[in-house]
Amino acid sequence: MDIPIGDGMGDRSRVAPGSALSPLHEWLLGVVMLALAWLPRAVAGAVAVLLFSLWGPPWAPLAPLFLVVVEITRAVGAGRGPLPGRAVRPGDEPELTALVRDVAERLGFRGPLLVRIVPGVQAALGRADVSGVRAYVLLLGLPLLRTLTEAELACVIAHELAHERHARDRRATLLRFARARLADRLDGRFRPLAPLAAPLLRASQPVFWHAETAADADAARIGGSAATAEALRRVALLDAAFDGLGERWLSALAEEDAYPEDFYDAVDTALADPHVVRRTARAAAQAEAVDPYATADHPPLEDRVAALPPHSVAPYGTAPLTLRTAAAVEAWCVRRLAGLDWEPANEPGEDVRPVRVLDLPHSELRELGYDTRLSLLHATRRDSSTEAVALALDALADGGWTRLARRVEPALRRVPASVRPAFTRSVLASAVSPPFAEVLCATGWTYTSPWLTTVVTAPDEDRVVDLHELLGEALRSGDPGPVRALWASAEPKEWAV
Known part of the structure; x- marks a missing residue:
């Protein structure tokens, strides 16, 4: 089971989002966005209920209530399930545990905190009920643990923990949920809601951009401005490399009933090539610039770097942390990336074979x-x-x-x-x-x-x-x-x- 880091009830103080919108306007904006996101389903449901009421059984007028209950149950159930990632136990990873505890204490973060490692380029803070206790869950991507220096990783951890102060009240939660639902409605082939959705998304975007820069400022205070800036750039580069090279390798090998057992080593090796770095950085910048409906919750990278306040170097190392269970964690993460369901103690099916990307001829690679x-x-x-x-x-x-x-x-x-x-x-x-x-x-x-x-x-x-x-x-x-x-x-x- 997971071992909590820290204790107490937590700091319940909140920092105002700092946008031009008043709290009342933010509440109204969230409600309107959510109503607009659910409008197509509501219209389809209303038509179905009307037809059902005209030609259905006597209990047909109760159908709307039934549909509402089903929708609420589905929404609540969507947030349940097993915790993502692989648990970090303090006895197995004392260095990582100590770093998270130190950052939390310096930031003033108080609360039960579980740390879990996920396969992708990800860092996030959420909440979950664990053994009847409401706890915080910090997700850290294995690529970050492998690549970032201790100081840069401290900045990433501080940024995520700082979100508990800057963007975790009910108003921000409603806005984030409504923005995500409305953005989903704009992904399809037909986008009839776009003329109404875009202004609402654009109006709510500064709330989250300010929260991000505020969390960046806290990260710079904990880990130093230089480490925070470098962490932001490295995370963006890693993310683009995984979306480009990594996803391409995974999908291509999956078609051959294979998986890349040296996936993380191959990504690291590729990012040592300056041509790959240049291409990947350009792809990240291009993707960042394409946001027709203002759905991005993070400001552009260089704007975030420019907004960092000056802070001197913090007492953290300049090399990546040592993961004592690195081999087991990497094997687990590769399996999850490749969509393999077999457990570590078992062998994969005979129809799935491991491939070492770094051993492939250059022409094939x-x-x-x-x-x-x-x-x-x-x-x-x-x-x-x-x-x-x-x-x-x-x-x-x-x-x-x-x-x-x-x-x-x-x-x-x-x-x-x-x-x-x-x-x-x-x-x-x-x-x-x-x-x-x-x-x-x-x-x-x-x-x-x-x-x-x-x-x-x-x-x-x-x-x-x-x-x-x-x-x-x-x-x-x-x-x-x-x-x-x-x-x-x-x-x-x-x-x-």
Whole structure:
């Protein structure tokens, strides 16, 4: 069982969110957002009840009450279940336990606190009933424990614990729940609520942005401003790497009834490659900039870093903490990421085999999970990469590239208009750059990184080009000159796929 860290009833003081909205306006905003989020279901239910009342049995008028009870029961049940993650016991991990306890004491956090390790790039604080006791549960992602220094990890822990002061009252809870439900309604193909939802989400966003920067300030006070800034950047980079490389590896190997047993080592190794870091950081920034309906609860990364108050270095180490149960924790996390249900004492089924990503040949590693080359061939109706890329570059020059991008990804038509240009550029750059690199490598260029299919080195090794970045810049600026010059200088010959 979990061992609580800390005791007492907790500090019940609250810090005002600090937004321009009054408490009454925040309550009203939360109620209106929740009502709007439930409007489609309410309308459908009302129509069904009306029809049922007209042609149903005598007890049909009680149907609305029954539906309300079912909805409330479903909402309450959704928050129940086993605690996420793997329990951290103080006797097994004394260093981590001591760090959490020290940060909590310095922050003035009082309350039963359980620590659990989760597989992904995550840090969160929640509440749960454990053995009849209302306790706090701190979730820490294994990638953070492996990668962050002790000082940076202290800042992450302090940030999460600080949320108990800045964004845990009932008003903030209602706003967060309502924002999440309303954002869910905007994920589908049809978004009739968007004109009404976007202004409400935009009006409530500053409440949570202020809470985040306030928690960042507490983290800087505990762990130092420099460590807090570096922690913010590293967490963003790790998150983007897991969403990009990590998810691609997991899904590709799952199709082969395999799983990456060295998943975390492979991610760490990939992030030691400067080309991967550059690509991942750019992807994180692009994803952060795309928020058409103001659903993001966190401010942009650089805004958070700029808002940090100055604080000197705190007494924490500059190396990652040692996890004494690291091997067992990593094996457990990999299984959860791969969706395997077998327990540590048992062997996986014979149809599931472990694969070491770091042992794969570079050619296979680069291609693991990539299918964009074939998407361009299909969209252009060409049989070779040379022909497909030449046609794409012609479309870039004559302005027809948006039509080509829609053939590559028909779902672009359903993307909100405000962010459609950015998504369109990304789709086309992602589709054209791998076959472009493939053709260049057939003419003497070489792949620069074992992890990326779009970074290539010239035959004389005096030039490294990230084709994805080059194409993206050409699409943004409307100037295809550098791309076409590279294509012409390489003199690609016809090469059938």
